[in-house]
Amino acid sequence: SYELTQPLSVSVALGQTARITCGGNNIGSKNVHWYQQKPGQAPVLVIYRDSNRPSGIPERFSGSNSGNTATLTISRAQAGDEADYYCQVWDSSTAVFGTGTKVTVL
Amino acid sequence: EVQLVESGGGLVQPGGSLRLSCAASGFTFSSYWMSWVRQAPGKGLEWVANIKQDGSEKYYVDSVKGRFTISRDNAKNSLYLQMNSLRAEDTAVYYCARDYTPYDAFDIWGQGTMVTVSS
Numbered sequence: 001s002y003e004l005t006q007p008l009s010v011s012v013a014l015g016q017t018a019r020i021t022c023g024g025n026n027i028g029s030k031n032v033h034w035y036q037q038k039p040g041q042a043p044v045l046v047i048y049r050d051s052n053r054p055s056g057i058p059e060r061f062s063g064s065n066s067g068n069t070a071t072l073t074i075s076r077a078q079a080g081d082e083a084d085y086y087c088q089v090w091d092s093s094t095a096v097f098g099t100g101t102k103v104t105v106l
Numbered sequence: 107e108v109q110l111v112e113s114g115g116g117l118v119q120p121g122g123s124l125r126l127s128c129a130a131s132g133f134t135f136s137s138y139w140m141s142w143v144r145q146a147p148g149k150g151l152e153w154v155a156n157i158k159q160d161g162s163e164k165y166y167v168d169s170v171k172g173r174f175t176i177s178r179d180n181a182k183n184s185l186y187l188q189m190n191s192l193r194a195e196d197t198a199v200y201y202c203a204r205d206y207t208p209y210d211a212f213d214i215w216g217q218g219t220m221v222t223v224s225s
Binding site for chain 2: 001031033037042043044045054086088090093094095096097098099100
């Protein structure tokens with residue numbers, strides 16, 4: 001089965017840039033989506049199809065995907081960006097989520 | 107307002123059954139694939155199942171095949187998950203989610219309903 005690997009945690013200083021990676025075999029050939037989940041809340045879509053932002057998501061959130069790694073970038077990090085982030089793809093009619101990354105804003 | 111509201115969660119003994127419901131509003135429910143996604147306490151997200159607009163196609167994660175059944179009633183704008191032969195490892199918050207387009211992102215999520223399997 002297809003697997004997506006994310007770092008357990010990422011720390012970023014307030015106002016700086018955080019990069020969260022999502023590794024998978026030839027993930028560059030798939031559409032990658034990213035979700036933000038704050039404690040006690042449902043996930044929220046922040047990036048779809050590698051690099052597209054849904055309406056209402058700040059431009060500070062961006063994404064890229066190539067080779068075996070997809071990346072979610074959070075620019076000018078704010079305290080409100082502290083959350084768990086998950087990548088997701090489809091493989092053989094099955095949705096697969098990454099292991100999740102906890103982002104801490106220092 | 108586009109909204110998904112789950113219900114039906116609770117405490118059930120191992121081997122028991124439970125039926126979850128998800129009420130959709132604010133969009134044309136019959137036009138979208140729908141999914142169930144779960145999250146065990148302190149763990150990550152796990153996709154459970156999805157269903158095509160007319161119910162003619164359904165897919166499941168291996169761990170629930172033969173035990174869970176996804177269904178929908180477009181006249182009632184509702185999605186369901188019938189869960190049988192429940193195990194402790196099925197304990198989780200269960201979310202319903204809208205598939206933006208088939209095999210695409212989950213753009214709308216409900217608030218979730220907690221299922222606890224314990225004796």
